[in-house]
Amino acid sequence: MPKLSVIVPCYYNELNIPITGPELIANEQNFPPEVSFEYVLVDDGSRDGTWKALLHLQAQYPERVTLVKLAGNVGSYNAIVAGMAAATGDCMAVITADLQDPPELLAQMYTYWQQGLKLVLANRADREEGFGQRLVANTFHWLMRRIALPGIPSGGFDMVFFDRQLRDQVVRMQERNGNVFYLLVWLGYPYVSIPYRRRRRQVGKSRWTLSKKVKLFVDSLLSFSFFPVRAISVLGMLLGGIATLYGVFLVVLRLGGAPEPQGWTTLMLVVLFVSAFQMIALGVIGEYVWRSLDAARRRPMYVVEEQRPAASPGA
Template identity: 70%
Template sequence: MPKLSVIIPCYFNESNIPVTVPGLIANEANFPTGLEFEYVFVDDGSGDGTVAALRRAQAYYPDRIKVVELVANVGSYNAIVAGMAYATGDCLAIITADMQDPPELMVQMYDYWCKGFKLVIGNRQDREETGLGQVFAKTFHWLMKHLALKNIPDGGFDFVFFDRQVCDDVVRMQERNSNLFYLMVWLGYDYVNIPYVRRKREIGKSRWTLQKKIKLLIDSLLSFSFFPIRAISVLGLGLGVVALLYGLYIIGLKFFGGDEPEGWTTLMVVVLFVAAFQMIALGVIGEYVWRGLDAARKRPMYVVKQVNEPTHTLTR
């Protein structure tokens, strides 16, 4: 029978661990007998008692929990890549530590994997959360679907089940400042998506701040779309045409004796508008240049402080 590795990134999840671990263990009963389980918890430089909670959970379930401690906070996606690098399963799943994604859905995902699908996506058909978070999520995924990757499912996703081959491909790429889940789709493997309703967070407080959401949006667009650069080119061309027409208009007034427009107001509007466009264009180009520099330096995506291996592997 194959081995399933479940990767769980953790960041300030001290209060979640005592609930998450038993929930994942209880879900094992829904899988076929003989399947091996491995839970790879990656602490992303938490500043609370997350590591201590993970060590207590590992002491209680020493046969199936692996704890990867990172030296510092490197972001959820880099932490997941670290977990993928240390996972040993034939198939793998990624799930959040706050249990907003239903672990029982992994059983259906596993069935699709057994049928030959190398990537199974749990896409959020809806979510119990309300407010600006929901609006941002819907806007984010609409932009990605229409401007970057047209073959991604509606509703967004960060709950996936995938084959060892997909895992090896992603770990080998070591792509920085990107979107890990969209990268899996970009690889081109056939996938199946399972819609579900994302639960409301019951324990703890989300550390997914607006600043991080905006960075993810920028990273995702620049990683999978040339739209920002193309938009600059189109706008620049449009401004050039407008400038040419306006210049011809001014020259025509000069030669045909018309009243020339007032200079100061017109000049300042044009200068400020063009200057603003230039600054935006330089900012977008700078984002691309920075990502190229970051990749060229080849600094590690994460630094591992310690890995606590399970004592032995459990077969259900």
Template identity: 70%
Template sequence: MANEVNFPPEVTFEYVFVNDGSGDDTLGALQWAQAQYPGRIRIVDLAGNVGSYNAIVAGMAYATGDCLAVITADLQDPPELMVKMYDHWRQGFKLVIGNRQDREETGLSQTMAKVFHWLMKNLALRNIPDGGFDFVFFDRQVATEVLKLHERNSNVFYLMVWLGFAYVNIPYTRRKRQIGKSRWTLSKKIKLLIDSLMAFSFVPIRAISVLGLGLGVVALLYGFYVIVLKIARPDEPAGWTTLMVVLLFVSAFQMIALGVIGEYVWRGLDAARKRPLYVVNKTYEEAPRR
């Protein structure tokens, strides 16, 4: 909270912490912090683990400020950048994005991040900044519009860009994690990629249509070839190998197509259920008495 001194003196703060069904003593640590700063901290304790993005939505629902900021707790993103973000908000920008222009991380993590954001920018939302982002500062109106969407299996940060508000992008270098180990596993990253592409892009279905049309043309030409071959050489035995290759190729395409269509159908079913994104166990508005 020492960084508050960099803001104008008339700015007041609230801190909303969402305990996303943690199995350790996170709630106890948050209650201790709340006791140290009475009236400043609100704790939203979720009944179970619903994932980081749904937890962010829960925090947005319980925040009361004129503007909000979302930043991860691992301090890889510079909190001091929020002062500059606030200045842009005062100038009228409803969305300010802290954009990861570069990373101190190396190896597979960096490569996967670059691939993910390249795919999203080229196949889904072309107006997102290069390098990706999850450090944002935004107006109350943006939060209200995101909450009204009730999106499931989506990417809350990309939803903010999708809304269409003009935004300003502030590049920075993402720091290397110094403390603890990230729980952002490979399976979660893959799920996020699939969810993001399915939520913002029709490219997978369009690709199936184009590929299916291309295969249809090839099959038609091959059919003409077989007919001509049969007329020219009536004694030519049927090619079992060719038949099996064609059969396996078409069957493989059908399985891929069913898998992609199944992803969309599952998301439609999940949305039709209208289950809540999160369930709040309890909120702690005031510091607990000791």
């Protein structure tokens, strides 16, 4: 009997849990009758009533719901890894707590898994969001396709379905400051992608702030690409070439007796431009060095404050 573990990271989702839980349970009717279910909900350091809502959900479905409470907020991707570590299913899926991603897709993703695919993605072909949000999201995923992971589906994906083998490999890596969804793709297994339209959030307020989006972009780019360092090298050689040409130009002027260009403003612009490039280059290199230091410390990705496994059947 195959067992499906559905991992749900939760952060300030007090209002979402009473809606999300029953809808996930109702979605079980779309699966073959032999499938059993486990729902692993991870409280990512929420300071509202999310944990109480999760406890109430577990009281309603004690044999299906496993709860993990993290001591502090470590980000949704680390919380997902915590959920992976607690999950016991033969296959697993990740879905958001606000139901912007439709649970109905899980049955179709399960069918692909039965056919032998170890990874199934649901990519956002469209989204019911404002123009600004769509622009930022589409730009981010376009850059990642061009620079870091060529061939990933356009529009991005926050809903994935994967085999326990992939779960074991990701949990064993314990990779910090990364993107767990991209890491699943990076493993190299063949996958299929299902396009869908992402819903508008109906309940609660999103905590996905601009600063978190910027950090995700930087983490994803540096985790899967050396493009920033290579760009520094290319720009450095370009500036060196320009400086060489300008030096040759000055020598020609001197030999020809022509007046040389003068001016404090021009000199300061050149100095400021080169200094800015140097500081940016140091910043990029520093990001790589900091991530190496963070990995060398070997601190845990998360700290579990409390874990409540699902009750055994018949207990």
